[in-house]
Amino acid sequence: MEGYAKIAERISKHPELGIYRRFGALNAQNILYLQAEIHELEADLRNYAEEDAAQPRDSERSKYSRNWHKLSSSNDDRRQWNTVCLIREKLKEYNDLLAQQALITRYYRKPRGYDLDILRTCLRSTSLPDYLPGLDSTIWDDPVLSQFDLVSLHPDNPEADDRLTHWISSYFIGPFHHLVGRHFKAKSTDFGEENLTDYSDAAIVKLSSILATVVSSVFPIVGVIILFFVQDLLARIGIIASLTAVFSFVLVVMTHARKVEIFAATAAFSAVLVVFLGADG
Incomplete structure (x- = not known):
């Protein structure tokens, strides 16, 4: 095969x-052409309707605007009805295209x-x-x-799409496999003769979760240790502000946390450090 x-x-x-x-550009161009075509058909329909309405009152054509049956079945000038039928077909095609593009934009990533x-x-x-x-x-x-x-x-998969997991997959797995993994990781049976190795998303997500947990645990401890050795009050305030800023930056870089989640985590982190603000070391 x-x-x-x-x-x-x-x-x-x-x-x-x-x-x-x-094929975003081609799809957009196709929709634009179809839109222009329908726009011209709409103008033609308005003109035909005005021409039919201007006919003598006893003529079939003058009744088109008020009698659908006469419009659709009359053997007199049928340009208006033919245009209506053509617009109907074009609108169905146009609306289907718009719905498809909206679906692609909304759900595909x-x-x-x-x-x-x-x-x-x-x-x-x-x-x-x-x-x-x-x-x-x-x-x-x-x-x-x-x-x-x-x-x-x-x-x-939100768990596999955060920035930390992406970084591990893009920049860590390659060097890791070259230095260590290739000696222990067997070739995937899916890739067999192609000499490619498969690292599962689940393993990468687990590694990412472990790393994120370790970092989140170390931050408060590091902050407390630093504050323990600093006696000056202004220096402590500056350290708390700096560590809080770094903590929030790490949250933004390593996760896809929402703004409200970042605010909550940052507030909790700073609250832990503020406890030591007035401590006597």
């Missing part, structure tokens, strides 16, 4: 590699960088059965497309 069949098999085993183009890197590795190497030699192989390589036009169908 090779080529697209191999890529499809790999995606079925690793859904996070299901990364596709949404940008692919994670390390998932995209893995997919690129599989597609670039001539020794792998996924290798694509044609123009279609550049879909995942273009930096502009990677930034704006690629979407992932893999369900969003």
Whole structure:
């Protein structure tokens, strides 16, 4: 098995590699063209309606605006009804396109960088059965497309998408595998002959949680130790302000915590340190 069949098999085993183009510019251009077409049809419909309404009162056409049956079944000038039918078809197509684009914008997310890197590795190497030699192989390589036009169908996992987990996946796993992991970690049976190793998201998330827990535990202890050795009151206030600022910065960088959660955690952290503000050391 090779080529697209191999890529499809790999995606079925690793859904996070299901990364596709949404063709945002082409979809927008298509909607714009359809919008312009409907806009002109609307103008034509208004003109035909005015022309029909201006006919003598005893004519069939003069009754079109008040009698749907005559409008739809009359053998007289049928331009107005034909335009209505055409607009109906175009509006259905237009509304479907808008709904699809709204769905893509709302539910599909940008692919994670390390998932995209893995997919690129599989597609670039001539020794792998996924290798694509044609123009279609550049879909995942273009930096502009990677930034704006690629979407992932893999369900969003907030625990695996925080900044700390992303950093571990992007910058730690590679060096770790090169120095240590390759001596202990067996090749994944999913990748077998391709000599690729699979590190599960669950293990990475667990490592991220352990690291975040350790950091959150160490911060108050470090603050208390520093305040214990500082006697000057103004210096203590400055240290508390600095540590609180660093703590809130770490929360922003390492997590996807909401503003209210950051405020609450920062307030609790500063409250612990303030207890030692008036302590006599």
